Amino acid sequence: MINKIVASVAEALDGVKDGSTVLIGGFGAVGQPDALIEGLIEQGAKNLTIALNNAGSGHVGVARLMEVGRVRKIICSFPRSSDPVVFETLYREGKLELEITPQGTLAERIRAAGAGIPAFYTATAAGTLLARGKETREFDGREYVMEKALKADVALVEAWEADRWGNLVYRGSGANFNPIMAMAAELTVAQVQHIRELGELHPHMVGTPGVYVNRVVQVDRGGDWLKPEAR
Amino acid sequence: MPFDRNQMAARLAADVPEGWCVNLGIGIPTLVANHVPAEREVIFQSENGVIGMGPAPAKGAEDPWLINAGKQLITLVKGASFVGHADSFAMIRGGHIDLCVLGAFEVAENGDLANWATGENDTAPAVGGAMDLAAGAKRVWVVMEHTTKDGRPKLVEKCSYPLTGLRCIRRVYTNLAVIDVLPEKGFVLRDLAPGVTFEEVQAKSGAKLHLN
Structure with a gap:
């Protein structure tokens, strides 16, 4: 019997090694696996490279992971979201390496990694600072920048529902980076609000087939995270 | 009287025809949606994978899983759909967005856009989806104040800030005027805010402004 459901966040994160590259889903707080981020802080892996859209707010979640010194490098598109105090301090002090990637390029780099494509060309960023040092090539008279796949350990x-095969159903705008991140890592861990019986999830609704998922942990998020300052 | 923020957004909205799929940036661009009349069907796309975004929710009707690119709570309209980020940016990069509206630090007369970094060393740059939109949308319009807070022109011969996209801006809406950016001609006046003169707009611009 296939059963990817684990009993605790600690079990879900067991074995994450120092120096890992970790993809973290979510756009703002929506689709962000908060309990797994907290769990990673507890778990203790350090010298991490993390890739995600934003760089955390306040002193919780990703911001705390950075504040307690676990992150060596961050790859993201928009580090200046609401209250990025930890990021800005570490960045100014030179304690955090930053790789800025346009949001669509970040998504495609991750998708490419999951799809077995080592690199691709995009018109995004051509002629700008973010193309500096990258190979470019002209197709049909337009300049394109070569971007490499972003593979992770x-x-x-985060998803709304899962079954024991690891099939995931997203809610609202909560899919965002999650489906492609699930494809691009050696170990994919999903935090979900609800566990359903096998067969209960409609096949058309499954946003990530369980083939991409290694572990599932159910976390009841309660209502607190809905507050505006948590977004 | 120059336009205020809402009037700038309304002036731009008047030029958005039925049927377009439109992506709005953060700030004044977001206000554009409020000024498209309900009977004119325009589809608003948000980079985080929402196609068919509606207005802000009524109090008590918020869905915390439903936000826009600015992380504000939103609603959906009938006909809406969701995709993940790879598909959302395929839509953007693949030329399926009819119009993207962005704010700007500077727009050059060749259509170059600078809106993501000031080049100051202690501030981390943050690009978000701006470069993808600038490179991929069918047309990109800018809505912005005509000058900086200290009166420097934002319409310039050549951008001084780092570029977001090259030769990508087709039109600019400011508090003073509507200006086309044409490949051969540069800035061409299209319309003036009430009571504003061509001479005033030219005086507050850092590049030659052409009459039709």
């Missing part, structure tokens, strides 16, 4: 994703 671990992906932490």
Whole structure:
């Protein structure tokens, strides 16, 4: 019997090694696996490279992971979201390496990694600072920049529902980076609000087939995270 | 009287025809949606994978799983759909967005856009989806104040800030005027805010402004 459901966040994150590259899903707080991020802080892996859209707010979640010194490098598109105090301090002090990637390029780099494509060309960023040092090539008279796939050791994703095969159903705008991140890592861990019986999830609704998912942990998020300052 | 923020957004909205799929940036661009009349069907796309975004929710009707690119709570309209980020940016990069509206630090007369970094060393740059939109949308319009807070022109011969996209801006809406950016001609006046003169707009611009 296939059963990817584990009993605790600690079990879900067991074995994450120092120096890992970790993809973290979510756009703002929506689709962000908060309990897994907290769990990673507890778990203790350090010298991490993390890739995600934003760089955390306040002193919780990803911001705390950075504040307690676990992150060596961050790859993201928009580090200046609401209250990025930890990021800005570490960045100014030179304690955090930053790789800025346009949001669509970040998504495609992750998708490419999951799809077995080592690199691709995009018109995004051609002629700008973010193309500096990258190979470019002209197709049909337009300049394109070569971007490399972004593979990871671990992906932490969030979904609304899952079954024991690891099939995931997303809610609202909560899919965002999660489906592609689930594809691009050696170990994909999903935090979900609800566990359903096998067969209960409609095949058309499954956003990530369980083939991409290694571990599922159920976390009841309660209502607190809905507050505006948590977004 | 120059336009205020809402009037700038309304002036731009008047030029958005039925049927377009439109992506709005953060700030004044977001206000554009409020000024498209309900009977004119325009589809608003948000980079985080929402196609068919509606207005802000009524109090008590918020869905915390439903936000826009600015992380504000939103609603859906009938006909809406969701995709993940790879598909959302395929839509953007693949030329399926009819119009993207962005704010800007500077727009150059060749259509170059600078809106993501000031080049100051202690501030981390943050690009978000701006470069993808600038490179991929069918047309990109800018809505912005005509000058900086200290009166420097934002319409310039050549951008001084780092570029977001090259030769990508087709039109600019400011508090003073509507200006086309044409490949051969540069800035061409299209419309003036009430009571504003061509001479005033030219005086507050850092590049030659052409009459039709």
